[in-house]
Amino acid sequence: PPPQDGPADDLLERRTGAYAPLQGHYYVDPPQIERGWREHLIDTSGRHYVDMVNNVTVLGHGHPEVAAVAADQWRRLNTNSRFHYAAVAELSERLLATVPDELDTVLLVNSGSEAVDLALRLTRAFSGREDVLCVTESYHGWTVASDAVSTSTSDNPRADQTRPGWVHAVELPNAYRGTHRGPGAGEAYARDAVAEIERLAAAGTPVGTWIVEPRNGNAGAIGLADGFLPRVYEAVRAGGGVCISDEVQVGYGRQGEWFWGYEEHGVVPDVITVAKAMGNGHPLGAVITRSDIAQALADQGTFFSSAGGSTLSSRIGTTVLDVLQRDGLQEHARIVGEHLRRELERLAERHPLIGAVHGRGLYLGVELVRDRETLEPAGEETAALCDRMLQLGVVVQPTGDRQNILKVKPPMCLSRDSADFFVARLDEALSG
Ligand code: PMP
Numbered sequence: 001p002p003p004q005d006g007p008a009d010d011l012l013e014r015r016t017g018a019y020a021p022l023q024g025h026y027y028v029d030p031p032q033i034e035r036g037w038r039e040h041l042i043d044t045s046g047r048h049y050v051d052m053v054n055n056v057t058v059l060g061h062g063h064p065e066v067a068a069v070a071a072d073q074w075r076r077l078n079t080n081s082r083f084h085y086a087a088v089a090e091l092s093e094r095l096l097a098t099v100p101d102e103l104d105t106v107l108l109v110n111s112g113s114e115a116v117d118l119a120l121r122l123t124r125a126f127s128g129r130e131d132v133l134c135v136t137e138s139y140h141g142w143t144v145a146s147d148a149v150s151t152s153t154s155d156n157p158r159a160d161q162t163r164p165g166w167v168h169a170v171e172l173p174n175a176y177r178g179t180h181r182g183p184g185a186g187e188a189y190a191r192d193a194v195a196e197i198e199r200l201a202a203a204g205t206p207v208g209t210w211i212v213e214p215r216n217g218n219a220g221a222i223g224l225a226d227g228f229l230p231r232v233y234e235a236v237r238a239g240g241g242v243c244i245s246d247e248v249q250v251g252y253g254r255q256g257e258w259f260w261g262y263e264e265h266g267v268v269p270d271v272i273t274v275a276k277a278m279g280n281g282h283p284l285g286a287v288i289t290r291s292d293i294a295q296a297l298a299d300q301g302t303f304f305s306s307a308g309g310s311t312l313s314s315r316i317g318t319t320v321l322d323v324l325q326r327d328g329l330q331e332h333a334r335i336v337g338e339h340l341r342r343e344l345e346r347l348a349e350r351h352p353l354i355g356a357v358h359g360r361g362l363y364l365g366v367e368l369v370r371d372r373e374t375l376e377p378a379g380e381e382t383a384a385l386c387d388r389m390l391q392l393g394v395v396v397q398p399t400g401d402r403q404n405i406l407k408v409k410p411p412m413c414l415s416r417d418s419a420d421f422f423v424a425r426l427d428e429a430l431s432g
Pocket residue numbers: 110111112113114116139140141142213217218246247248249275276
């Protein structure tokens with residue numbers, strides 16, 4: 001039998017005692033979650049919540065096909081990719097079928113942080129340059145290198161002061177509340193970024209790597225202002241650098257219209273990082289790149305990850321892609337996401353606290369402001385709203401450096417009824 005939980009009131013204390021406090025938990029007084037099914041979470045008292053935050057579990061919680069494949073493969077064989085088996089080739093080929101032909105090589109790892117870390121090793125080996133350019137308000141992972149290029153002050157309040165010398169940041173091209181706003185903002189941000197690329201080259205520290213999410217997840221589903229990304233790709237490449245698209249958060253069909261976020265911008269990256277959705281919760285990540293870039297790292301030595309690309313992980317990865325594609329979840333995310341966005345915009349007509357609805361498909365951000373002119377962030381109101389939403393049966397959390405955006409990134413199987421339930425509860429919470 002599984003280990004028995006202690007009395008609920010004692011369990012939180014045991015957690016705080018035994019599990020490093022660095023690893024916080026949602027809510028001051030959290031429900032004890034015991035089960036999940038599709039986009040629903042169920043606590044030990046039997047209460048249901050609609051889960052609007054689990055972007056990892058794309059197919060939904062407790063997915064029977066993923067569970068069946070995992071159980072089957074555990075019994076047959078689970079070993080590492082230095083052995084020869086079909087699953088690793090099959091998953092790699094399936095991933096390559098989703099990207100343009102010039103991206104022809106896959107490396108399998110266990111998480112987004114590992115994917116970003118490995119991507120940085122690849123681009124540094126290929127470009128022969130150490131310096132990396134990224135944008136503000138971003139999160140790319142917890143390993144030493146992925147943390148170094150993470151600029152978000154919500155995860156690390158001292159990110160600006162602790163950044164190593166090889167990391168440089170330009171402003172997130174946010175056309176809603178950044179330095180440049182409205183139409184033409186993208187070109188203005190691009191001009192600033194190009195100036196920084198030129199300055200770094202002149203200073204003898206030319207950019208070897210450009211890393212950005214094609215839509216900033218951590219900042220609250222903030223799109224990169226129109227025209228920004230192609231111009232920056234061009235300048236980075238003209239200077240001998242290469243471009244990483246971090247798709248850990250917004251890729252894999254979640255945005256509805258595009259399977260990969262970079263497609264929105266009409267660019268093709270040199271390196272893609274992906275994780276979260278790939279394993280539906282099983283630890284799985286990948287780097288997708290060109291063979292000449294992979295070769296540059298191969299020239300320096302071998303790469304091996306004990307569990308990355310294991311028989312088990314590869315079969316789960318293939319099954320997740322099978323179900324995602326067979327069930328049309330990308331199209332589903334587009335349709336339900338558009339409906340949800342429209343309903344949230346209608347809510348904004350009645351609730352002035354909603355300043356903007358960002359995002360596409362089932363990756364949305366509801367930005368709360370005290371004043372639509374000054375855009376004063378409503379951080380405390382956002383926190384209070386999340387607590388109230390929990391009471392009303394919805395799990396939703398704040399995000400961003402100002403903690404004033406509700407991040408809406410549910411399992412991609414979210415039903416229209418659950419989307420409507422979320423909007424109705426938000427309406428109630430905003431009214432109360
Ligand atoms: N990149 C992005 C854009 C992310 O959002 C995250 C995780 N939130 C990571 C990388 C790191 O992924 P992981 O937590 O799987 O290490």
